[in-house]
Amino acid sequence: MNTTYLPSDYLPIFIQLVLALGFIVGSMIVSHNIGPKRHSEKKDDPFECGIPVKGDARTPISIKYFLIAILFVLFDVEVIFLYPWAVNFKGLGMEGFIEMILFMGLLLAGFYYILRKGVLKWE
């Protein structure tokens, strides 16, 4: 197999890049220029499911949403470790099993900590 690459070997990638960028920029310029523009109060209003706009978007949101979201990401990513472990379970043997028990133990300790702290209590 060829292991050394000259800059010219990357030409197809470069052409692809130029085409992709060119399409976006080009279509934006064309659509801005050929489309008709009519401004009115109704038309410039932000549209939200047909409901009239009320207030400001910058309202304080309960920290609980954030906590739940971040916990979801945390546990989701940690559970992903189970997949490669399960695929290689036989190869890893007893040592891998003990390591995974340790990992799950730490994870569950964290879960218990969250429960005791009342993070998942909604009301």
Place this chain on the structure above:
Amino acid sequence: MLPIILLSVFGIVLLFLGFLKTRAVLLPAALLFILIALGAGFLEWNKSYLYFGDMLLINNLAILFSTIVLISAFMVVALSGDFLEDEMAQPAEYYAILLFSIVGAMMMIGYENLIMLFVGVEILSVSMYILTGSDKRNLRSNEAALKYFLMGSFATGFMLFGMALLYGAVGSFTLTDIKSYILLSHGRPSLLLYMGELLVLIGMLFKVSAAPFHFWTPDVYEGAPTLFTAFMSTVVKTAGFAALLQLLSVSFSAIYGFWWVILAAITALTLLAGNLTAVYQNSFKRMMAYSSISHAGYLLIGLAALGQQSRSALVFYSLAYSLATISAFGILLLVAKQHTTDGRPDESYSAFNGLSRNNPLLAFVLAVSMLSLAGIPLTAGFWGKFMLFSAAVDRGMVWILILAVLMSAVGIYYYFRVVIAMYFREGQAGRIRVAPFYQFILIAATALTIILGIVPGLFQNIM
């Protein structure tokens, strides 16, 4: 290696101890855990082992640096009695994060593989970001945490990119592989190696707040709760310099000619920036932040003049600096509580006016720590500076030596301002009540500073 595992487990245990009804058990438990880790570290004394698939190297130097980190952490935790009374504080979490951050510091001290360095830096830094912002209702604390986080992650990005380039040049992350790559390259290593080294250095120099990467330091140190400022300015600095020493002495000593000029320039800049700006400060805490920058400059001399003496000089200086800094912050914690301006503790120089009248012990402790930081003879700080300077003489770096001595003279000016305030100014400071254990820690730090100042040979025998 044992302390790392122990401290990780103890951290989790502390989190769960926080669920107990009484908070009184937390402080003794945290102190006990740190002591156990300290003892466990010495089990590996005089044995040099590689752990975790050549990831971690524990030798005597690593144990000495870890000991300094653990002693600093022990003292900081011992001074933290206030948390237990504060309703809003979360002492269990603070202690747990402190223990986890020591784990990070120990990884930085004993790493053999750059991956381990990165993991250690991240554990330590993320813990510090949290602790900086732990005073949640204080706007300054929030600002400091956000600033530290944004700039710190930017610097970590530099470091990671540098490691990637080093891997690109060498094909391995281990320090000894980098060393043998340089030796086998017949003096013409790949350009990637130089760039990688520089970027890793930038990331690490940011963490130890060397100029021109020091701009975050004053704001972060001032905004963070005083106790965590003490932790940051001792543990993070010690671990950072241990990591730099490891990197430069193991991997890059063969291309000393390339990097010493850069480090010497940064040293000079750090000394100038730290000392000259410290003169203009009115807040004691902010002065301590600039003083920590200037001490980073003195420690950098030991790296720029890397040689036989550097190791023991860096260890000794870190110890002297940590002892003096923690006792200074310990006194600041007590004094600042007495006066409040706008509901915030008063951390200016004037808060110390007339302290010696009713609190001779506290004034003496602070005076000794200031003398040690200024490098006056009969204190540990003097010998620390002496050893670093003689390392510079060995390398023939006279100009940097002259600059460092001049800057120490500047340092005497701002360190003595607080001494003058305590002994010669009139003030209405009443008697300050100090808990017995708190007092014991302050006295022990002061005694150690003086003992190391009179018989520095005690320490050199251990090395």
